[in-house]
Amino acid sequence: MSKNFDDLFAKLSQIEKKKVSVAVAQDSEVLLAVKAAKERNIADSVLVGDADEIKKVADEIGMDLSGYEVIDVKDPVEASLTAVKLVHDGEADMYMKGLLDTKLFLKSVLDKEVGLRSGRPLSHVCVFDMKGVDHLLFLTDVAFIPYPTLEDKANIIRNTVEICNACGIDNPKVAPLAAVEVVNPKMPVTVEAAELTAMNERGEITGCIVDGPLSLDLATCPESALHKGATDRKIVGDADILLFPDIHAGNLVYKGLGHFAQVRTGNIITGTAAPVVLTSRSDSFEVKVNSLALGAIVADSLKKNKQ
Amino acid sequence: MSKNFDDLFAKLSQIEKKKVSVAVAQDSEVLLAVKAAKERNIADSVLVGDADEIKKVADEIGMDLSGYEVIDVKDPVEASLTAVKLVHDGEADMYMKGLLDTKLFLKSVLDKEVGLRSGRPLSHVCVFDMKGVDHLLFLTDVAFIPYPTLEDKANIIRNTVEICNACGIDNPKVAPLAAVEVVNPKMPVTVEAAELTAMNERGEITGCIVDGPLSLDLATCPESALHKGATDRKIVGDADILLFPDIHAGNLVYKGLGHFAQVRTGNIITGTAAPVVLTSRSDSFEVKVNSLALGAIVADSLKKNKQ
Numbered sequence: 001m002s003k004n005f006d007d008l009f010a011k012l013s014q015i016e017k018k019k020v021s022v023a024v025a026q027d028s029e030v031l032l033a034v035k036a037a038k039e040r041n042i043a044d045s046v047l048v049g050d051a052d053e054i055k056k057v058a059d060e061i062g063m064d065l066s067g068y069e070v071i072d073v074k075d076p077v078e079a080s081l082t083a084v085k086l087v088h089d090g091e092a093d094m095y096m097k098g099l100l101d102t103k104l105f106l107k108s109v110l111d112k113e114v115g116l117r118s119g120r121p122l123s124h125v126c127v128f129d130m131k132g133v134d135h136l137l138f139l140t141d142v143a144f145i146p147y148p149t150l151e152d153k154a155n156i157i158r159n160t161v162e163i164c165n166a167c168g169i170d171n172p173k174v175a176p177l178a179a180v181e182v183v184n185p186k187m188p189v190t191v192e193a194a195e196l197t198a199m200n201e202r203g204e205i206t207g208c209i210v211d212g213p214l215s216l217d218l219a220t221c222p223e224s225a226l227h228k229g230a231t232d233r234k235i236v237g238d239a240d241i242l243l244f245p246d247i248h249a250g251n252l253v254y255k256g257l258g259h260f261a262q263v264r265t266g267n268i269i270t271g272t273a274a275p276v277v278l279t280s281r282s283d284s285f286e287v288k289v290n291s292l293a294l295g296a297i298v299a300d301s302l303k304k305n306k307q
Numbered sequence: 308m309s310k311n312f313d314d315l316f317a318k319l320s321q322i323e324k325k326k327v328s329v330a331v332a333q334d335s336e337v338l339l340a341v342k343a344a345k346e347r348n349i350a351d352s353v354l355v356g357d358a359d360e361i362k363k364v365a366d367e368i369g370m371d372l373s374g375y376e377v378i379d380v381k382d383p384v385e386a387s388l389t390a391v392k393l394v395h396d397g398e399a400d401m402y403m404k405g406l407l408d409t410k411l412f413l414k415s416v417l418d419k420e421v422g423l424r425s426g427r428p429l430s431h432v433c434v435f436d437m438k439g440v441d442h443l444l445f446l447t448d449v450a451f452i453p454y455p456t457l458e459d460k461a462n463i464i465r466n467t468v469e470i471c472n473a474c475g476i477d478n479p480k481v482a483p484l485a486a487v488e489v490v491n492p493k494m495p496v497t498v499e500a501a502e503l504t505a506m507n508e509r510g511e512i513t514g515c516i517v518d519g520p521l522s523l524d525l526a527t528c529p530e531s532a533l534h535k536g537a538t539d540r541k542i543v544g545d546a547d548i549l550l551f552p553d554i555h556a557g558n559l560v561y562k563g564l565g566h567f568a569q570v571r572t573g574n575i576i577t578g579t580a581a582p583v584v585l586t587s588r589s590d591s592f593e594v595k596v597n598s599l600a601l602g603a604i605v606a607d608s609l610k611k612n613k614q
Contacts, residue, residue: 132567146486146494179453179558187453189555216562217589224566228589248496249556251486255523256560259531260439261567282524282535 001168002136004129005264008167008293009040018043018296020277021092023083023108024076026053027099028061029281033288034096035063042293046092048083049099050074076100080108087274088114093299096277096292109269109276116272121145123156123271124278125163126254127294131262133220138164138172138241142250144269150192153243154205157196159270160241161208163294166301172240174200175219176212177249181230183213189245196243211235212243216253266290268298275299308475309443311436312571315474315600316347325350325603327584328399330390330415331383333360334406335368336588340595341403342370349600353399355390356406357381383407387415394581395421400606403584403599416576416583423579428452430463430578431585432470433561434601438569440527445471445479445548449557451576457499460550461512464503466577467548468515470601473608479547481507482526483519484556488537490520496552503550518542519550523560573597575605582606 002008022034025047031054034045044067047054051072058065073079080100086092095116097105109116124144128137140160145152157174164172176193183190193212200210211234217224222237230236244250257263265287269276275295279288309315329341332354338361341352351374354361358379365372380386387407393399402423404412416423431451435444447467452459464481471479483500490501500519507517518541524531529544537543551557564570572594576583582602586595 130567143486177555177559179450179554187555216559217566221566224589244559245555247486247494248484248552249559252484252523252551252556252560253563256564257567259524259528260437260564260569282531 003134004136005266005290005293008297011168011297012042012293015297015300017041018093018299019046019091020044020094020096020292020295021046021048021083021086022096022098023048023080023105024098024100025049025070026057028057029285029288030096030098031057031063032061032285033279033292035061036285036289037292038067040289042289043094043296045069046071046083046086048073048079048086049076050079077104077108080105081111081114084108084111084116085114087116093303094275094277094292094295096295097279102278105278109272116274116276118271118273120159120271121152121155122269123159124267125160125270126265126267127163127167127290128257129264130257135238135240136167136169137220137239139250139254140241140243141247142244142254143247143267146247148246150195153192153196154199155271157205157208157210157241157243162301163268163270163298164240165207166298169240172208173235173238174208174210174212174241174243175214175235175239176210176243177216177219178213178245179215181213181215181218189213208241209234214239216242264290266294268295274302310441311443312573312597312600315604318475319349319600319603322604322607324348325400325606326353326398327351327401327403327599327602328353328355328390328393329403329405330355330387330412331405331407332356332377333364335364336592336595337403337405338364338370339368339592340586340599342368343592343596344599345374347596349596350401350603352376353378353390353393355380355386355393356383357386384411384415387412388418388421391415391418391423392421394423400610401582401584401599401602403602404586409585412585416579423581423583425578425580427466427578428459428462429576430466431574432467432577433572433574434470434474434597435564436571437564442545442547443474443476444527444546446557446561447548447550448554449551449561450554450574453554455553457502460499460503461506462578464512464515464517464548464550469608470575470577470605471547472514473605476547479515480542480545481515481517481519481548481550482521482542482546483517483550484523484526485520485552486522488520488522488525488535496520515548516541521546523549571597573601575602581609
């Protein structure tokens with residue numbers, strides 16, 4: 001079971017090296033990340049995009065392109081479809097966004113012919129290795145689904161449980177979060193949290209233990225949970241998955257802890273046939289590398305499950 | 308201008324000592340806090356409640372009641388009305404909850420005869436002195452108004468600006484927060500944030516600079532704001548007031564940062580004729596004392612404004 005990013009990196013040394021296919025790779029920050037991923041034995045890469053531009057950017061950052069497969073496709077949309085098809089066809093293990101608009105990138109992910117549809121809706125998970133918590137936290141959805149419905153939330157949980165399993169966490173504890181830990185009919189979020197808990201008890205959401213609504217301290221701080229006498233709950237400060245009410249709550253917590261707590265993070269898109277790395281320009285170099293590491297571990301797990 | 312809680316405590320030494328009236332004071336944690344408030348020259352107190360019980364609890368915590376005014380009212384509701392009337396009549400400067408249900412306590416605050424109505428709706432503000440931010444942050448509303456309307460949000464801003472002013476912060480910067488920093492018609496929160504900004508520009512919300520929607524990093528981290536090129540905004544990582552979309556987002560950020568960042572906090576109820584301290588049992592001793600200090604400073608400011 002991986003309890004932090006060091007564990008995740010250690011796990012990588014035990015699995016076959018993966019390959020990432022990059023859409024529109026002529027981006028200095030993305031190239032720096034895939035270079036580090038290669039050097040740290042996380043993943044090799046196929047760089048799809050304008051070969052001249054890729055060469056130019058690589059020169060600027062002092063990156064030697066020998067050892068990288070470069071596929072010359074000048075048009076960004078065509079490049080993305082070429083890159084995603086490599087993953088679709090099993091020639092690469094995961095897919096990463098380069099210098100391409102997010103909407104166009106996602107369009108390639110969802111392409112019916114060459115994309116990575118799994119039948120489930122896509123969601124985003126951010127993995128936190130945070131000082132003060134002795135295990136990994138999986139925050140979802142802080143970036144992708146603005147106002148998830150009850151059914152969306154059930155699917156987000158299913159997607160995220162798969163990521164937990166890949167990280168060696170079996171039967172993760174899922175906390176549907178709210179401002180309070182009791183159901184209040186005037187707060188629909190708490191009603192939905194209770195309904196997700198009931199769905200889990202009825203076997204409609206499996207492979208995990210759901211207990212909500214929960215406030216953030218009861219979900220993540222054993223001392224707070226004990227202080228508040230929450231000993232009869234299934235989660236007593238030991239949640240693995242933090243399910244947010246909506247994108248605003250999720251994103252504000254993600255940014256707040258990301259900036260003011262001591263956190264290492266990585267994030268991927270889930271609900272796809274293979275891991276998709278969609279980092280933003282504001283993500284640091286380390287976040288990009290951590291995300292590739294996470295993608296490689298998830299790719300390995302998905303591959304083994306298929307066999 | 309107070310930039311942290313040390314500044315606030317220093318400011319207290321320059322003002323007249325205040326007096327807090329406690330409703331149903333027979334509570335060990337509340338008595339410990341008012342004892343510390345007296346010792347640290349923050350405020351004297353009037354303890355309203357069951358005098359025998361107050362004596363018993365004081366003995367248990369080794370508190371000498373000489374120097375405290377004790378008013379014997381056994382019935383909790385009557386005790387709260389007696390205690391709030393002292394503030395209403397100007398015999399005490401602020402009002403604090405003791406061993407009383409929050410609903411009953413607020414009923415006394417809103418009592419038409421002896422309460423502390425100001426004509427504005429009540430809201431809650433939590434003051435953060437957080438490592439990594441060089442000034443105080445005023446988080447609102449993380450505890451009181453579940454789903455504020457646009458008009459509620461305008462009033463929350465007005466209430467909180469008053470608290471900022473009391474802390475020596477003139478013309479505070481107000482960030483209506485969201486997951487994103489651009490208006491998206493599919494996210495009503497962003498539309499409301501832009502509307503609050505327009506209301507400020509039209510002079511409908513005064514004494515502050517409103518700029519929203521803003522993500523948390525753009526509101527609180529100058530480097531992130533500059534990295535994202537947000538130099539044309541009125542707020543560039545230097546917000547004073549963080550206005551949350553709803554209670555879930557606010558409370559989750561408050562709990563997250565409260566537990567995993569290095570933070571000193573205090574909080575009060577605003578929109579009242581005098582400061583109201585309503586701390587919860589889960590608040591630490593220091594939070595209670597900080598809240599009393601905040602209350603004393605706000606009481607002093609309100610008093611001076613009336614003169």
